[in-house]
Amino acid sequence: MSKKQTYSIGELAREFDVTTRTIRFYEDQNLVNPARRGQTRVYSPADRVTLKLILRGKRLGFSLAESRELIQMYQPSGDNRNQLLALQDKIQQRREQLNQQLRDIQALQQELDDADQRCEDALTALEKPDHV
């Protein structure tokens, strides 16, 4: 009982809440390459994972080129020493960027908390306009 799972473009579009145009565009950019049954595209689980990675990248503000790079990082492509070292270098750079993003998020969270608190204060001040 093999998995044999495949997906139509519409299914994936619904699942990830994007348009079919978007998915075809990603194919145009060589980010995903579905099989064909006649004219119709047939997507594999691997394609689906790739889509997921792209959309996660988007949520983090990555360009498609950056996401492509990241995806390729997961397949070391049996390289030579220099390529492996270069890859590690890129990985390290990404790590540092992610750490920066972490710091940014924490700072922003703190500020949102403060802003929320000010709202709260303003609201309670509205309920008792004076000192009562």
Added chain:
Amino acid sequence: MSKKQTYSIGELAREFDVTTRTIRFYEDQNLVNPARRGQTRVYSPADRVTLKLILRGKRLGFSLAESRELIQMYQPSGDNRNQLLALQDKIQQRREQLNQQLRDIQALQQELDDADQRCEDALTALEKPDHV
């Protein structure tokens, strides 16, 4: 001895590693509004903070419109009840988005660690091509 600190556009551009064009563009978008001494723009510490917030937003993948919204959140603008509630709602939405980004970052960090480990393995495998 008042602070009286001001900045030229070039100073800010150098500090934040952006072009002066970029800073003028932000002014065009009403994100920052420097004073003028004659023709020349004179930036205040507040302008500088705004710039910082915009660039932090960019690192998190925010559009300028989103960063503008965030910046405005920090100045509740003595509103009425409904506006305050709407603001709290937006704050909450941002919080959820930030939490999603946190999860995305953690997943990505794990994958980078794995990829790095595979590089490491491939490199040591290169040093001893056989089992020695």
Added chain:
DNA sequence: CGCATACTTTACGTTAACGTAAACTTCCCC
């Protein structure tokens, strides 16, 4: 004074990431 440096305005150009429209094929269903 002449020149460099830093500023200014105006305006057209560019890139990424799709949107949108038109015109077609395929398949299923009653």
Added chain:
DNA sequence: GGGGAAGTTTACGTTAACGTAAAGTATGCG
């Protein structure tokens, strides 16, 4: 067999966020 739903190709349009170039002004300096 006439439609409707989902798929396809082709191609031009759009928006954000600046880049880039031209042409002018102000200021210090050797």
